Amino acid sequence: MSAPGRSGRYDTVPRSGSRGVAVGRALLALGGVAMIAWGAYVAVTRVPSSQWPSALVWLAGGIVLHDAVLAPVAIVVGALVLPRVPAPWRPALRGGMLALGVLAIFAVALLAGSAHRRNASVVPQDPLAALAVALGVLVVGVLLGAWWAVAARRRSALRD
Amino acid sequence: MSRTGGRAEDADGPAGAAATSRPGALARLRPPAPEEFRSAVHDPRVTARVGLFLGIAFLLVFVTGLVSHFLQNPLPWLPVLTTPVWGYRLTQGVHVATGIACIPLLVAKLYTVYPALFERPPVRGVVHALERASIALLVAASMFQLLTGLFNTFQWYPWQFGFVGVHYATAWVVVGSLLLHVGVKLPIIVTALRARVVDGEIADGAPLSPGRITDGTLHSVPDGDLAPVPAGRDPEAAATRRGFLAAVAVTVVGLTALTVGQTVRPLAAVSVLSPRDPRVGPQGLPINKTAAEAHVTETAVDPAWRLELEGPAGTRSLSRDDLLAMPQHEAVLPIACVEGWSASARWQGVRVRDLVALVTDDASSGGGASGPATARDLSVVSLQEVGSYGRSVLPAEHVAHGDTLLALRLEGEDLDVDHGFPARIIAPNRPGVLQTKWVARMSVVQA
Numbered sequence: 073m074s075a076p077g078r079s080g081r082y083d084t085v086p087r088s089g090s091r092g093v094a095v096g097r098a099l100l101a102l103g104g105v106a107m108i109a110w111g112a113y114v115a116v117t118r119v120p121s122s123q124w125p126s127a128l129v130w131l132a133g134g135i136v137l138h139d140a141v142l143a144p145v146a147i148v149v150g151a152l153v154l155p156r157v158p159a160p161w162r163p164a165l166r167g168g169m170l171a172l173g174v175l176a177i178f179a180v181a182l183l184a185g186s187a188h189r190r191n192a193s194v195v196p197q198d199p200l201a202a203l204a205v206a207l208g209v210l211v212v213g214v215l216l217g218a219w220w221a222v223a224a225r226r227r228s229a230l231r232d
Numbered sequence: 233m234s235r236t237g238g239r240a241e242d243a244d245g246p247a248g249a250a251a252t253s254r255p256g257a258l259a260r261l262r263p264p265a266p267e268e269f270r271s272a273v274h275d276p277r278v279t280a281r282v283g284l285f286l287g288i289a290f291l292l293v294f295v296t297g298l299v300s301h302f303l304q305n306p307l308p309w310l311p312v313l314t315t316p317v318w319g320y321r322l323t324q325g326v327h328v329a330t331g332i333a334c335i336p337l338l339v340a341k342l343y344t345v346y347p348a349l350f351e352r353p354p355v356r357g358v359v360h361a362l363e364r365a366s367i368a369l370l371v372a373a374s375m376f377q378l379l380t381g382l383f384n385t386f387q388w389y390p391w392q393f394g395f396v397g398v399h400y401a402t403a404w405v406v407v408g409s410l411l412l413h414v415g416v417k418l419p420i421i422v423t424a425l426r427a428r429v430v431d432g433e434i435a436d437g438a439p440l441s442p443g444r445i446t447d448g449t450l451h452s453v454p455d456g457d458l459a460p461v462p463a464g465r466d467p468e469a470a471a472t473r474r475g476f477l478a479a480v481a482v483t484v485v486g487l488t489a490l491t492v493g494q495t496v497r498p499l500a501a502v503s504v505l506s507p508r509d510p511r512v513g514p515q516g517l518p519i520n521k522t523a524a525e526a527h528v529t530e531t532a533v534d535p536a537w538r539l540e541l542e543g544p545a546g547t548r549s550l551s552r553d554d555l556l557a558m559p560q561h562e563a564v565l566p567i568a569c570v571e572g573w574s575a576s577a578r579w580q581g582v583r584v585r586d587l588v589a590l591v592t593d594d595a596s597s598g599g600g601a602s603g604p605a606t607a608r609d610l611s612v613v614s615l616q617e618v619g620s621y622g623r624s625v626l627p628a629e630h631v632a633h634g635d636t637l638l639a640l641r642l643e644g645e646d647l648d649v650d651h652g653f654p655a656r657i658i659a660p661n662r663p664g665v666l667q668t669k670w671v672a673r674m675s676v677v678q679a
Contacts, residue, residue, distance in 0.1 A: 089422065096415070098415070099415070100415030101411070104411030104414075105408065108369070108409055111405035114397075114400065115398070119401060120394075127391070130391055131372050135371050138371065143346055160471075163475025166273070167479025167482060170339055174335050174336045174339065181386045190387060190522070191513075202505060205504045209490065
């Protein structure tokens, strides 16, 4: 545990507040470790070792993609954009950024799925048109969210 | 820069560098310190709430995934259910739709704890190192599972491993590391979830230590201690937290609306982001494997095709005309693919139990639900020579079911060759990959 009153301490393993919590977390931790061990056993015994390198690259790739690309982009964009927009716009813009990130993942899947299409019933839609529609929905959603937040603020200002 | 210079700003990152518009500000960008994240979004109450939904979603995906796994890899003691006929359609539809919903939930959950990425020193001792390693495993395995799972639904495999086996093993690691993570963080989670936030104030009498979670003005961190700040009402911070949760919810609902049409037909028209349209394919039904991919384009339409039946009472060889001359039955059953799409269709053909009765001693059992002829599993072999689903075992429960067909026709027309012409299996409550197409031989499995 860190010293009381210190700020900026992250990932501190906290103390259990009650006996129930202590028992619960012990059970969760034990069950969790057991499931991880079972997963590792299944992987080692059923996945041919020739497939491990590719799987491990993908396993590491996800966390690298997040920690080295997605998170820095989100932080920098957040730091640059959010202080410069009115407060009611911020949740909608945050949501928009989140949706944009997810849409980027889907864009990769849609374009790749359409490029590697093995039969006409896989990704039957025009992927670019589909992405344009989704992007339009996203923009409308952000505008509606911001409009709603601004209106809510006006209402609460009138009430006060 | 000073945190006390005003109320919680809605900025992430090194505000001292980024919030200024002077030239060269960008050049001074540096990794921020955790306490520089001043947005009220980075708050254990927000993290715990997003995490709660993500945790529930992960468990739902895990359980429905196990259902699919054990339908394809049955355990001897596990009962085979033939009803409801749409059971697998539901569980696998939920599996894929919830897995998709997990993507924004996971990104949002991680966003709320971004300050933890910049903790210094990164590791403070053995326990802390173990905890961070378990979180790294959770994040890596979750990302891996969701991304490869999504790409699999688009039939895009940019890797050199078998998807099914790795997906199954990783599922245990994801849920195991999730339980471990919840166990480690439980005291924070309990406190954070008990803290009901009404207009920025803690509204209940949860046993909060003073200053632990006070108000939105607080620079609160995902766990650990909080900076002592004056308690008070801060509607701005509360609005930020509520706004973030609302934005996450809207994103999840929106993404679901744009994808779930691959199994919920009324939404097919707006399903622009889904890999399948349940209305598109030969005879208005999607397919996974074409006749060409299975290398059966010639053998499937060969007039010399015969269905070979093998049972304890001998063997029979039946042409398609022989099969059409037998009593025909019609069943409305869904094709429900492991990849998440599904569509209901009207199939016509011969009851499998009638065929089994032809090659078993007990001729009268054809009409019975549990006679000896239908008490055994049936091995089904396709003309298909390549790929992993060229054969299947039809459990006795399915053999006995009156809607389990060797289908010859679909929606009143002869089966398209891509749907399995001359004959395919269709049975209730079964994964699509086991609904073997281009059937060449069926053998009663001898006990």
